[in-house]
Amino acid sequence: MRSANPRMISLIRELRRMTQAELAEAAGIKQGYVSMIESGVRTVSEDTLTAIADAFDCPVDLLCQEAQIRGGEAQDLHFRRRKTLSITERRRVEGKLHLAYLTIRGMLQGIDYEPALTLPTLNLDDVESPVEAARIVRRLWRIPTGPIYSVTAYLEAAGVFLVPCNAPNKVDAVTRRCDEGWHVTAFNRGMPTDRERMTYSHELGHLVLHTGYSPDTEVEADQFAAEFLTPADEIRPSLVGLTTRDLGRLIDLRLVWKVSVPFLVRRAADLGAISERQQKSFYAMLNSRGLLYQTVDHRLPVEEPTQLRLIIDVHRTQHGYSLEDLANAALMTPPRFAKVFGVARSGGGPNLRLVGENQ
Numbered sequence: 612m613r614s615a616n617p618r619m620i621s622l623i624r625e626l627r628r629m630t631q632a633e634l635a636e637a638a639g640i641k642q643g644y645v646s647m648i649e650s651g652v653r654t655v656s657e658d659t660l661t662a663i664a665d666a667f668d669c670p671v672d673l674l675c676q677e678a679q680i681r682g683g684e685a686q687d688l689h690f691r692r693r694k695t696l697s698i699t700e701r702r703r704v705e706g707k708l709h710l711a712y713l714t715i716r717g718m719l720q721g722i723d724y725e726p727a728l729t730l731p732t733l734n735l736d737d738v739e740s741p742v743e744a745a746r747i748v749r750r751l752w753r754i755p756t757g758p759i760y761s762v763t764a765y766l767e768a769a770g771v772f773l774v775p776c777n778a779p780n781k782v783d784a785v786t787r788r789c790d791e792g793w794h795v796t797a798f799n800r801g802m803p804t805d806r807e808r809m810t811y812s813h814e815l816g817h818l819v820l821h822t823g824y825s826p827d828t829e830v831e832a833d834q835f836a837a838e839f840l841t842p843a844d845e846i847r848p849s850l851v852g853l854t855t856r857d858l859g860r861l862i863d864l865r866l867v868w869k870v871s872v873p874f875l876v877r878r879a880a881d882l883g884a885i886s887e888r889q890q891k892s893f894y895a896m897l898n899s900r901g902l903l904y905q906t907v908d909h910r911l912p913v914e915e916p917t918q919l920r921l922i923i924d925v926h927r928t929q930h931g932y933s934l935e936d937l938a939n940a941a942l943m944t945p946p947r948f949a950k951v952f953g954v955a956r957s958g959g960g961p962n963l964r965l966v967g968e969n970q
């Protein structure tokens with residue numbers, strides 16, 4: 612008999628936003644029993660386990676996985692957040708990331724997976740600065756001079772799986788460094804488009820630079836991202852001598868470099884191309900025109916992850932996997948898998964789409 616992991620049961624229950632009483636009711640067992648199961652005092656019979664899995668709309672297998680959830684300030688987990696998260700929100704995001712990890716690990720079984728690009732780990736004691744690290748990565752990956760067409764494509768080629776998830780809007784992304792030679796970044800589906808590229812580059816900065824957590828890691832990842840997206844030598848000439856009368860120029864420049872206008876203003880200040888006072892006037896101006904906190908910038912390219920879709924394709928076309936097989940591998944029920952990955956029940960058509968809503 613498979614044995615349930617009490618911590619996985621409480622994790623999934625929290626992710627499904629159920630109380631112990633609600634789970635008891637849905638699974639037809641007593642609340643006290645749920646509590647004993649979750650604290651590991653009582654073992655779970657196969658029948659009860661199946662009832663619990665049904666209540667969660669997940670396969671029994673998921674409840675038998677290990678639950679080594681990494682904490683937010685653990686060595687290998689990085690949040691890009693805008694505000695402090697509550698403990699509950701953190702637990703949920705960490706839990707979702709763990710499920711994303713389990714799903715990817717399951718889906719990679721039977722796949723000969725090797726990232727096309729090496730993801731270097733650089734130590735700041737050796738490479739001088741995050742800016743230098745970004746230059747090294749651009750060189751190592753032979754990224755051509757100029758703007759990066761798709762940050763997602765580089766991340767995926769380097770073995771970073773990007774998984775959409777519904778998270779509080781305070782979180783843009785969270786990344787887990789894994790031991791398997793690939794890594795997971797869960798990103799918030801609700802993230803404004805003009806933050807996507809900066810967020811992915813920031814997460815890349817963590818993966819390249821950080822095996823530990825320190826108060827400087829966020830700033831370092833931002834510095835890495837800024838240089839990765841807009842190398843100083845290349846963008847400086849467009850920013851020097853800028854005044855608030857040149858807003859139109861910045862609006863055009865954002866399309867060239869595919870970053871937000873506030874990003875460019877900050878970049879100009881960081882590179883010493885404008886003064887701190889000019890930076891403030893720019894921000895005030897952007898704020899008054901509603902350009903400081905845009906949510907959607909339709910003219911910037913959408914960053915679209917494709918790696919998981921390719922893996923699903925390989926399973927379907929080369930391995931002959933059915934929806935049920937795929938769902939099994941991903942540790943989801945077939946309907947949930949179909950919903951998350953947008954996979955139709957029959958045929959191997961091209962309508963595979965990452966629709967998000969991670970578990």
Ligand SMILES: [Zn+2]
Binds near residue numbers: 690813828
């Ligand atoms: Zn971060």
